[in-house]
Amino acid sequence: MSTVTTSTLASVDGDVRTAVGAPPLLARFNAAGLVTATDVQVATRLGTLTGEGDERVLLAVALTVRALRGGSVCLHLGDEAELEALRLPDDAVLGEQAAEPPPWPEHPGWVAAVQASPMVAVGSEDHSGHSGHHGAGPSQPDVRPARWVNGRLYLDRYWRDELTVRRLIDARLTAPDLDVPGDAGGALDRLFPEAGDDRQRLAAAHALRRRLTVLTGGPGTGKTTTVARLLAVLQDAAGPVRVALAAPTGKAAARLQEAAAEVVGFLEDSDRDRVGIPEATTVHRLLGFKPGSSTRFAHDAAHHLPHDVVVVDETSMVPLSLMARLLEALRPDARLVLVGDPDQLASVEAGAVLGDLVARPPVAEAPVGLETVGAAPERGETAADLGNGVVRLTTVHRQEQGSEILPLAAAIRAGDADRVLELLRAGRHGVELVTADVEHLEEQAIADLRRDAVAAGEKLMARAEAGDAAGALNALNEHRLMLAHRRGPAGVARWAAQVEIWVQEGARAAAGTMPTAPTAPTAPTMPARLSGSPWTVGRPILVTSNDKDVGLYNGDTGVLVADGESVVAAFGDPRRPMLVRPYRLPPVETVHAMTVHRAQGSQFQRVSLILPPATSPLLSRELLYTAVTRAQESVRVVGSEEAVRVAVEHPVRRASGLRVPLG
Numbered sequence: 001m002s003t004v005t006t007s008t009l010a011s012v013d014g015d016v017r018t019a020v021g022a023p024p025l026l027a028r029f030n031a032a033g034l035v036t037a038t039d040v041q042v043a044t045r046l047g048t049l050t051g052e053g054d055e056r057v058l059l060a061v062a063l064t065v066r067a068l069r070g071g072s073v074c075l076h077l078g079d080e081a082e083l084e085a086l087r088l089p090d091d092a093v094l095g096e097q098a099a100e101p102p103p104w105p106e107h108p109g110w111v112a113a114v115q116a117s118p119m120v121a122v123g124s125e126d127h128s129g130h131s132g133h134h135g136a137g138p139s140q141p142d143v144r145p146a147r148w149v150n151g152r153l154y155l156d157r158y159w160r161d162e163l164t165v166r167r168l169i170d171a172r173l174t175a176p177d178l179d180v181p182g183d184a185g186g187a188l189d190r191l192f193p194e195a196g197d198d199r200q201r202l203a204a205a206h207a208l209r210r211r212l213t214v215l216t217g218g219p220g221t222g223k224t225t226t227v228a229r230l231l232a233v234l235q236d237a238a239g240p241v242r243v244a245l246a247a248p249t250g251k252a253a254a255r256l257q258e259a260a261a262e263v264v265g266f267l268e269d270s271d272r273d274r275v276g277i278p279e280a281t282t283v284h285r286l287l288g289f290k291p292g293s294s295t296r297f298a299h300d301a302a303h304h305l306p307h308d309v310v311v312v313d314e315t316s317m318v319p320l321s322l323m324a325r326l327l328e329a330l331r332p333d334a335r336l337v338l339v340g341d342p343d344q345l346a347s348v349e350a351g352a353v354l355g356d357l358v359a360r361p362p363v364a365e366a367p368v369g370l371e372t373v374g375a376a377p378e379r380g381e382t383a384a385d386l387g388n389g390v391v392r393l394t395t396v397h398r399q400e401q402g403s404e405i406l407p408l409a410a411a412i413r414a415g416d417a418d419r420v421l422e423l424l425r426a427g428r429h430g431v432e433l434v435t436a437d438v439e440h441l442e443e444q445a446i447a448d449l450r451r452d453a454v455a456a457g458e459k460l461m462a463r464a465e466a467g468d469a470a471g472a473l474n475a476l477n478e479h480r481l482m483l484a485h486r487r488g489p490a491g492v493a494r495w496a497a498q499v500e501i502w503v504q505e506g507a508r509a510a511a512g513t514m515p516t517a518p519t520a521p522t523a524p525t526m527p528a529r530l531s532g533s534p535w536t537v538g539r540p541i542l543v544t545s546n547d548k549d550v551g552l553y554n555g556d557t558g559v560l561v562a563d564g565e566s567v568v569a570a571f572g573d574p575r576r577p578m579l580v581r582p583y584r585l586p587p588v589e590t591v592h593a594m595t596v597h598r599a600q601g602s603q604f605q606r607v608s609l610i611l612p613p614a615t616s617p618l619l620s621r622e623l624l625y626t627a628v629t630r631a632q633e634s635v636r637v638v639g640s641e642e643a644v645r646v647a648v649e650h651p652v653r654r655a656s657g658l659r660v661p662l663g
């Protein structure tokens, strides 16, 4: 079906070319950068397939494809005000010379044309004969590639995924309590004592009885601690239960496993024995990812996962389609615990399910009976959240010894730009602003950034050359340069190359050779680390596609380490490095710098963030919050005060229908 093609296109970078032979109205919006050539091609192709020639409808579909690329699930066409955000050129055409955008078509007429279109099914009921199950059914003459529900225009596949998520989440929220045969109160008292954190206890009591718990909170509020202790409560009161721990990326899964093992290590012997050694995996691997297909999994609605409890960490990064597949694959009576921080960036793919689940009006009454285990929701706000299964942890337990990182994160989250700038300007306790024009950065402005990058790079090389995989993996996490954009003056491509030059210059200076361009041919006498070969020891690498056989996933980072005369790539937990021969590696890139999106789910001792100019559409509150909360010791923000302010004052808006009830 044609929607398969559009979903693939929506996930790649926008095509910046001019759409050749586009109908006149689309050509004008294309020239203004509001839709790309790819958006136009998808719309016109679907128009040809369904016999729709009305350019206003094709424009709406092209804008929907563009909105998907920006992470929205749909186009909120019914609300004229929502369209304003789309009057900025798409990120894919940023920097190109764009024409003045034409006015939108007259609104009521536009909406009426979309609803009357043969391309568009109207309403949430399925009249096409589809079973409603993803991808099911033979293709029929009346298959409509788009759908209009509650003033929103969807491509059909995304509508189906949203409906699946809505139905399965609502079923979990409205289902009766699960039976807990054992002494739940006793287990809760032991693992979440009275003097502890009430909300953590409430979360555990909730997860014991309910089929969906959404456990949210900022950094250091004890999400991982609560999950690990909750597993002990479950094994004691409802056990033995079969548990799966998962996260959207391999890196986040490794962190979850490490953190959960640490908490379990501190439990009493009996609890520790019951929980065992937690193992975490990626959501894709849990579902039985089949290479070559992003939508086909071994576990689905017909082949449920065997687990009684599934815990997903870093849920903010789970896109709509993956959430739909996960929910389908769960047994209806399994407990699902979604853990995450909804204030972080959402996934690169469409959807912000965690944010939507937290922001919905309550779907069910707050569950009763939690009092019986001594965990009564005491505040009205909690009772309303509980109608959506949400328990928000609010007390920060991590001891930060005067660091200003968490207060800075709190001010960003609260949207308080004055306070954010005050903390950054003060430049104390691990927080710093380097005011600079990022398009014309002076060497002096970035001297400290360079020093940090070179120090971390040199340490990485030294450990890698010594064949010390654990030391090299630790060094990899010492400093990370992050950016919002991939391309342009404040983009990853430029800055990754810059850091590589700095590190190599530093290495040459240390080796006593004359500085040369990093790509220059290498003299045979040059140390291995300067050879310029893709398998240079000390090269930090980023995996860019999934490889189930090797066990590496898109986004995993590692480092090339000397292994006698040869080279091996080290990944994962420094205490238990995973070693892979270069010839077995999936495609990799050098990772001296990364997008904030890529860095999500990881932590680094020091973070430097280069902000784009204040006009960038990628500047957002979530971007700044995510970057700042990646730092353990210090964070340096490079950019203008105006860019900081714009970021703090602009939370991301991703259109989706999940927050509103079905009409």
Ligand SMILES: Nc1ncnc2c1ncn2[C@@H]1O[C@H](COP(=O)(O)OP(=O)(O)OP(=O)(O)O)[C@@H](O)[C@H]1O
Pocket: 196, 197, 200, 217, 218, 219, 220, 221, 222, 223, 224, 225, 226, 259, 396, 397, 398, 399
């Ligand atoms: N109820 C509590 N009482 C005392 N200390 C706690 C409590 N809960 C958590 N902590 C401590 O607070 C710190 C942070 O906890 P944890 O790592 O579980 O938080 P988190 O929300 O998962 O953080 P992050 O998302 O940043 O990884 C840990 O050192 C943990 O031991």
